Amino acid sequence: MDIQERAWMEIDTHALIQNYQNLISFLPKDTGCICIVKANGYGHDAVQEALILQQQGAHFFGVATLAEAVQLKEANIKGDILILGHTLPRQMKELAQYDLIQTVGDVAYGYQLAEEAKRLEARVRIHLKIDTGMHRLGIDHRLSMDTLKALIEQPSLKLEGCFSHFACADSVDENDVAFTHQQAEKFAEWVKRARLAHIPVGKLHLSASAAIVNYPEFQWDYCRPGILLLGFDSGDMKHPYERNQVLSIYAKVTKIDVLPKQETIGYGRTYQAKQLRKVATISIGYGDGIPRNYQNGEVLIRDARCPIIGRISMDQLCCDVTDLPEVALFDLVTIIGNDQKESIRLEEMANKCGTITNEIVTHFSNRLPRIYR
Numbered sequence: 001m002d003i004q005e006r007a008w009m010e011i012d013t014h015a016l017i018q019n020y021q022n023l024i025s026f027l028p029k030d031t032g033c034i035c036i037v038k039a040n041g042y043g044h045d046a047v048q049e050a051l052i053l054q055q056q057g058a059h060f061f062g063v064a065t066l067a068e069a070v071q072l073k074e075a076n077i078k079g080d081i082l083i084l085g086h087t088l089p090r091q092m093k094e095l096a097q098y099d100l101i102q103t104v105g106d107v108a109y110g111y112q113l114a115e116e117a118k119r120l121e122a123r124v125r126i127h128l129k130i131d132t133g134m135h136r137l138g139i140d141h142r143l144s145m146d147t148l149k150a151l152i153e154q155p156s157l158k159l160e161g162c163f164s165h166f167a168c169a170d171s172v173d174e175n176d177v178a179f180t181h182q183q184a185e186k187f188a189e190w191v192k193r194a195r196l197a198h199i200p201v202g203k204l205h206l207s208a209s210a211a212i213v214n215y216p217e218f219q220w221d222y223c224r225p226g227i228l229l230l231g232f233d234s235g236d237m238k239h240p241y242e243r244n245q246v247l248s249i250y251a252k253v254t255k256i257d258v259l260p261k262q263e264t265i266g267y268g269r270t271y272q273a274k275q276l277r278k279v280a281t282i283s284i285g286y287g288d289g290i291p292r293n294y295q296n297g298e299v300l301i302r303d304a305r306c307p308i309i310g311r312i313s314m315d316q317l318c319c320d321v322t323d324l325p326e327v328a329l330f331d332l333v334t335i336i337g338n339d340q341k342e343s344i345r346l347e348e349m350a351n352k353c354g355t356i357t358n359e360i361v362t363h364f365s366n367r368l369p370r371i372y373r
């Protein structure tokens with residue numbers, strides 16, 4: 001079967017490598033990367049992405065769930081894998097079996113994990129997540145070091161690192177910048193106190209994509225880039241940082257027809273032709289992850305921007321090709337990516353849909369084959 005017959009995603013391997021290399025040369029020499037490939041590598045295929053990064057020397061990966069971590073291990077990813085989210089203590093066996101590192105962002109949870117590891121005569125590798133103001137997951141930075149010490153001295157726990165996470169490093173707003181500085185200071189102070197209390201903190205890490213670019217002064221042993229590797233904007237950048245969009249999405253023209261004056265098109269009859277229009281039907285829809293509210297969006301056909309008209313359906317959408325006389329059946333349609341001169345970036349789609357690139361990119365469905373080039 002020709003997987004390029006309907007709709008598909010292409011991943012530019014070279015762009016991914018370029019982004020990784022750019023990042024490595026941007027970082028201080030002694031700062032490493034925990035490459036975050038959660039949510040199936042932000043929809044790019046986590047296994048493929050991690051294999052390519054591994055070839056480039058990446059040896060530490062981060063995911064959100066146990067299942068994501070196991071998938072990487074089974075695919076022969078050799079490096080360390082940190083689970084950023086919660087794993088049920090009763091899944092302790094898998095954590096040990098696959099030699100994974102579990103985030104502990106709560107003291108009671110830490111004890112549960114320790115208990116379960118002890119029962120299995122295992123030792124679980126952990127990173128402590130310290131809350132410095134995000135208030136989502138994390139141990140309060142003000143918690144007494146004695147309490148923390150009692151936890152990490154559980155023989156079934158092996159503390160290998162500590163980290164925190166910024167709430168608004170992607171904003172250049174004055175208050176947000178001040179808050180980010182406070183978080184960084186709280187983390188630095190916490191590290192100092194932990195060391196004074198003889199807690200073997202292990203590897204330290206703080207910055208995700210936005211902070212890596214906006215606050216290069218806050219680097220520790222590792223940083224945690226996710227979206228940056230894929231070349232998308234993540235909020236506001238304080239200064240230019242070169243990155244290449246890794247992903248393109250394509251579909252095909254499956255029908256060309258005229259829409260007579262006053263006729264409507266699609267579900268709900270939301271678009272009515274004021275004059276005769278020429279319309280192309282495109283083989284992609286919200287079932288592939290194109291947001292249904294991308295109503296004012298455009299697609300590229302033969303290097304021309306063609307407005308989407310009517311409601312986007314589950315499997316198809318329609319666009320106005322009145323100004324494109326040469327359009328032909330089975331023409332390639334660029335939904336995201338570069339044509340000759342024109343291009344549509346994911347940021348454009350995200351802006352028009354009132355959301356961020358991260359959300360859109362994790363919603364592209366499995367119906368789109370991922371083709372690595």
Ligand SMILES: *Cc1c(COP(=O)(O)O)cnc(C)c1O
Pocket residue numbers: 036038084165207208209210224225226227228234
């Ligand atoms: C998702 C996540 C990251 C990566 O975030 P990006 O903005 O994509 O770089 C880093 N750290 C934690 C804790 C995360 O949850």
